[in-house]
Amino acid sequence: MTGPVSLPRRLPPQVAPPSTTETMMLDVMIALVPALCMAVFFFGVRVLLLTAVSMVTCVLTERLYRRLRHLNDTTGDRSACVTGLLLAMSLPATADYWVPILGGVFAIVVVKQFYGGLGKNFMNPALGGRMLLATFPMLMTQWSQPMDWLPLFKVDAVSAATPMSFLHEGTLPPQTLGQLLLGQKGGCFGEVSAFMLILGGIYLILRRVISPRIPLSYLGTVAVLALLFPGEGCNPFLWMLAELFSGGLLLGAFFMATDPATSPVTPRGQVMFGVGCGLLTGLLRCHSSYPEGVGWAILTMNCCVWLLDRAGLPRRFGVSNFAVTRALLHKTRVSLGKIKFVKPQLSLLRDLREGRMPGEAHLDVIRVYAKAAGTLAAGVLVMLGVIFSVHRWTDYRIVRAETAEQQTLLSQVMPQAAFCSEAPYRANGALRITAAYSAENELMGYCVEVQSQGFGGVITMEVGVDLDGKVTGVAVTDHKETAGTGTMAMTPAALSRYIGRSGTLRTSGRNAVDAVSGATATSKAITTGVNRALSIVANLDKAEEIDYEDSET
């Protein structure tokens, strides 16, 4: 007689899963295609080549890395392709071809594979690579105009204003809402077409590749922030729409923040993640020196995912939120009650060992403390030394050298003045205008740096002009004249002939400074420069009162 038969363990579900990693990655790529098409329409075929370079780099890097580390090849899951595509789409269309290569290698090797590959990285690889590139400011601030088709090679450095820079300044961008939506604006080529990105996002949500929790909470938070704090004198609603449709917000919210590996697993955590991204984006867009904040916001929140995962764990089945909170409070009270404040025993000279000499035991203890203190002091000293020397050798030295140079120049062009400072004037033809002051803080005149065409090239000179319009001194700071002949016009004696002159100087006739023989062209050039400086000072717009109270003098 056998005993009872118990019910068997269940088998895992036998029907095929609705989606696999591979199909999810493919869906992400499909969702990005419309935005890529718009980018091709606006910026030309160049963006396709950039995208191809980026994707090929990512796939090859991953394959190479896995082979070198003797790991199985994981390029079949298509995640490297998605990384490459997203990285390329967050680049400006004018980027050189080495830019996606550098970003792709960094994204795959450092951000993804160093942490163990797909699913184990804590930062979005594409965004990590992009933000590395963003630290080279000249790479990532050259936005080209839409409808200005770029050639495949040799792109001129152009810089068009993006809507983000207008928003950063506190004004609405000049584009209409339709242009913002379709993408006729400057920016990274993947992020310009807001409409196509929304289309792709809806596709992903319908295909259940992403849940709407992250994008909706992210966009919602940004929208609420924009409604609450619009730019001065702007319609809050228009401001909100402009904030939503410009910059990388939609690309970030639908494609970067929802990256499964680097976003929270728990539903509540995902909502918190989205809200956090939104708050950080709003903050960075308004109060940072950089007009865009999406990338940094998402990367920052990526680092908080472990915390959100814990905080967002679903409520236990059968236990209401109220009961959970009450239990938590009770537990906290109990554990706080367990803390007993014991009077600390701060005897420094505990467990002394017996020594032969009186006080020898104490010596042992003191030696330990002294050793520790000595190590600490040494460490602090070394650190201080490093910090001090770095400071001295970089900051201090440069400033000092600049000040000394300025002082020698000043003594040449305006010997009466004691110091000078940057004047708040700008004029055509003047490289720099500095105001010179006497020791009693009285304005004595202006030093103008001008350029003129000499015999061998451009001559840069500093001309001092006092308040009566008279030249107080001339100094040549840079030139390409022939040594021996051209420089004859630059001797202190030759230059001192200009002192005290005013009006328009000629090389012959009335009010003339004669050309130095053998260096006629150079003399004429210097005279031209002095004339330019005189006219600049004479035409300085002094009608406007300038308050010097705030300046450092």
Added chain:
Amino acid sequence: MIHSFFGGVFPAVQKNSTRRKPIAQLSRPPARVILPMTMSAGGCAAPLVQVGDRVTVGQPIAIDAAQRLPIHASVSGRVADIAPMPHPWGGAGDAIVLENDGLNTPWPGRPAPLDPETLTRDQLLERVRTCGVVGMGGGAFPTWQKLEQAAGHIDTLIVNAAECEPYVTADHRLLLERSDQLLRGTRVLARCLGAKRTAIVTEGDKLNAVEAVERRLRKKNSRVELYAIRTRYPLGAEKQIIQTVTGREIPTGKQPVDVKCLVLNVATVYAIQEALFKGLALTSRVITVTGGAVIRPRNLWVPIGTPLETLLEEAGGLKEPCARLLIGGPMMGFAPDELSAPAVKNVNALVALAAWEQQDSQAESVCIRCGKCVSSCPMHLAPTFIVQAMQAKDVRRLRRLHTEDCIACGCCSYICPARIPLVELVALAKEQVGKEAV
């Protein structure tokens, strides 16, 4: 007021091949039936007959002393053997083998029908016990014990017709074809158990059954509520159906009675009313034989103890190699060891999956932390974290993640894009926690 449960998945229902087929009798009665001594969860009966005895349909041939639950002959004929035979739940157990004489002679000593108007609670319990009714939705728990616990302590009686498993249509057809009897049984049960509210829960993919029941409800002006809920797996699980109807959640370790509910499968209710009003013991049930590998999928009235191979023959046999033969649906079903095992009281379907329907046997890949398992777990668990903690052998963390709440519905394994067998791993984790607790 209807509530909802969290999570769930939407597998393709795959019920089109049998949903329109009426319940049919077996064309050829089985030559031999095998009646295992284990018919209910944890039960083990002792034979009352000897080899060579003649038996009739409905005659008790064995009794479980502990659960006081008899087992009845499902066909008339001769006791051919009492020996260990393969059991559909796995392994082998003692069983009585009957040789069918094909006459279906009813047992002369069967109890008289009871009057629904004067039925008392004790009569109900006694009749349900002597007719050998067990939970027919899968649990196989003795129904009379369940009723005894619930009597007087519940305010809601739920009849579970939410057949959320793909492929299975047995409950659907029963609800459609026997609506009258089911409603009568439901009303009497509700009255005897003292339930204030009675709900029949079914799903949106069984609208013809919904219509049939609704028409009868309107005619009788009955207070029984009928809910047709959007098809979502696992609506038919006990905890989820109670949450859907009442909004109450059963904490782990508690019974439905603790939240004043009783859930009975629609087939169980049918068996109860047959016992009450016709005096018939539970000797046959509806079984769906389906799957892509089956030539003629159909719903069948099957005497308990019919071998599974007879059922497959009845459905025309296999047209292509069967990748996986399952008792129950593909989400929570289990595979019998042998085809000669009999269909017992909790078998509601026999599904022969063809290779193209089955989950491809690709190797699992790494977790990409998509979070689908968390957002689809109806028990509010985080399977991916549980698996992590199990691999790290961190029992404290497992307990903090409430591993013991798992009901093994398989949503997480189904939804996982990396094809990780999460439900199996969570079951292992559950064992780890259990071991630590001892």
